Amino acid sequence: MSKVAVLGAGSWGTALSIVLADNGHDVRLWTHRKEQADEINATYRNEKYLDADIPEQIKSFYELEKAVDDVSAVIMVTPTKAIRDVCKQLNKILKHKPVIIHASKGIEPGSLKRVSQVICEEMNQYNYEDITVLSGPSHAEEVGKRQPTTVTVSSVTGSNAEFAQDLFINKSFRVYTSTDMVGIELGGALKNIIALGAGISDGLGYGDNAKSALITRGLAEITRLGASLGASPLTFLGLPGVGDLIVTCTSPHSRNWRAGNMLGKGYKLDEVLEQMGMVVEGVRTTKAAHQFAKEQQIEMPITEGLYQILFNEKTPKEVVEQLMRRDKREEMDDISAFLSAKFPQ
Numbered sequence: 001m002s003k004v005a006v007l008g009a010g011s012w013g014t015a016l017s018i019v020l021a022d023n024g025h026d027v028r029l030w031t032h033r034k035e036q037a038d039e040i041n042a043t044y045r046n047e048k049y050l051d052a053d054i055p056e057q058i059k060s061f062y063e064l065e066k067a068v069d070d071v072s073a074v075i076m077v078t079p080t081k082a083i084r085d086v087c088k089q090l091n092k093i094l095k096h097k098p099v100i101i102h103a104s105k106g107i108e109p110g111s112l113k114r115v116s117q118v119i120c121e122e123m124n125q126y127n128y129e130d131i132t133v134l135s136g137p138s139h140a141e142e143v144g145k146r147q148p149t150t151v152t153v154s155s156v157t158g159s160n161a162e163f164a165q166d167l168f169i170n171k172s173f174r175v176y177t178s179t180d181m182v183g184i185e186l187g188g189a190l191k192n193i194i195a196l197g198a199g200i201s202d203g204l205g206y207g208d209n210a211k212s213a214l215i216t217r218g219l220a221e222i223t224r225l226g227a228s229l230g231a232s233p234l235t236f237l238g239l240p241g242v243g244d245l246i247v248t249c250t251s252p253h254s255r256n257w258r259a260g261n262m263l264g265k266g267y268k269l270d271e272v273l274e275q276m277g278m279v280v281e282g283v284r285t286t287k288a289a290h291q292f293a294k295e296q297q298i299e300m301p302i303t304e305g306l307y308q309i310l311f312n313e314k315t316p317k318e319v320v321e322q323l324m325r326r327d328k329r330e331e332m333d334d335i336s337a338f339l340s341a342k343f344p345q
């Protein structure tokens with residue numbers, strides 16, 4: 001059994017720690033707040049973030065150096081906006097080279113980098129090939145209750161993904177592997193934009209037709225952006241694509257869906273974020289994807305609409321009208337063009 005450090009003691013870091021503890025690993029759950037470490041160690045609960053009893057093999061640490069001392073793997077699960085900073089701290093203190101697996105879902109605005117790219121940029125000892133991502137339809141609330149969940153782990157060299165698969169897999173947490181890092185990371189990040197949209201649609205009182213359209217056309221624009229960056233379109237039909245779209249667009253467990261729902265009901269973005277008290281990754285990722293789509297001239301009308309609502313004070317109703325009145329087109333034209341360029345007959 002391994003010593004593993006989980007960096008980020010929010011909902012997902014806590015749920016993944018429970019999976020690892022169930023597999024017999026010695027888990028160090030790192031938080032940047034001393035009072036939270038004290039709460040977890042004294043009560044075996046992390047009340048703000050997850051309604052679950054925390055197994056005794058999990059010890060919470062406030063000092064990063066102690067948390068990562070002698071571990072064979074580091075799982076990075078802070079919100080994406082904190083990843084760069086945590087990596088800088090880690091880079092200064094790591095004396096050995098544990099495997100790094102990240103489970104955060106976002107793209108960095110400005111640099112437009114995926115989380116794996118940010119990690120290897122900040123960590124001297126690590127190359128892109130060293131990083132593994134874990135993603136898929138997985139609400140922390142359900143994982144914490146050991147309800148059946150499936151995810152995918154990916155690294156460009158299969159052996160790191162297989163290490164991660166062995167670390168996490170158990171009878172209620174099934175883990176697949178993939179070598180399409182770009183697709184796996186983008187699927188997990190971009191679905192948050194669509195989940196915000198699905199929440200808005202529900203908040204406006206629209207029904208299943210509208211939500212199904214958002215999921216399906218959302219998948220088309222995720223695939224378009226992903227394919228432009230070298231991801232396989234097939235990846236988006238898997239767990240970190242369609243799977244994660246379904247789980248976040250249809251569930252009140254999703255913070256992105258809940259934030260969108262409040263926006264649809266007329267709340268302002270700053271009110272929404274204040275009330276949520278947890279990370280809503282889709283807001284930042286909308287900014288990043290919008291910038292990328294503009295620069296690369298990729299058609300992403302749902303993302304464009306979300307950007308207008310979040311940052312330009314357009315109302316959700318105005319955006320729905322704008323989406324419904326777009327020029328007529330063939331449904332599959334760009335995906336077919338991509339496939340025939342890639343796989344000529």
Ligand SMILES: NC(=O)C1=CN([C@@H]2O[C@H](COP(=O)(O)OP(=O)(O)OC[C@H]3O[C@@H](n4cnc5c(N)ncnc54)[C@H](OP(=O)(O)O)[C@@H]3O)[C@@H](O)[C@H]2O)C=CC1
Nearest residue numbers: 009010011012013032077078079082104105139140278279
């Ligand atoms: N929740 C879920 O079901 C899933 C989440 N994810 C992804 O996992 C990532 C984390 O999400 P989640 O755990 O849900 O988020 P939460 O909002 O539940 O928790 C975030 C945690 O990160 C901590 N944090 C914030 N900033 C820093 C920092 N600079 N340094 C160290 N710690 C920091 C917060 O501390 P504080 O309490 O002080 O704010 C908090 O403990 C996201 O990218 C999300 O998309 C992926 C799959 C499932």
Ligand SMILES: O=C(CO)COP(=O)(O)O
Nearest residue numbers: 136137138139254255256
């Ligand atoms: O990614 C998730 C489930 O797979 C969690 O989504 P939220 O961040 O919207 O809660």
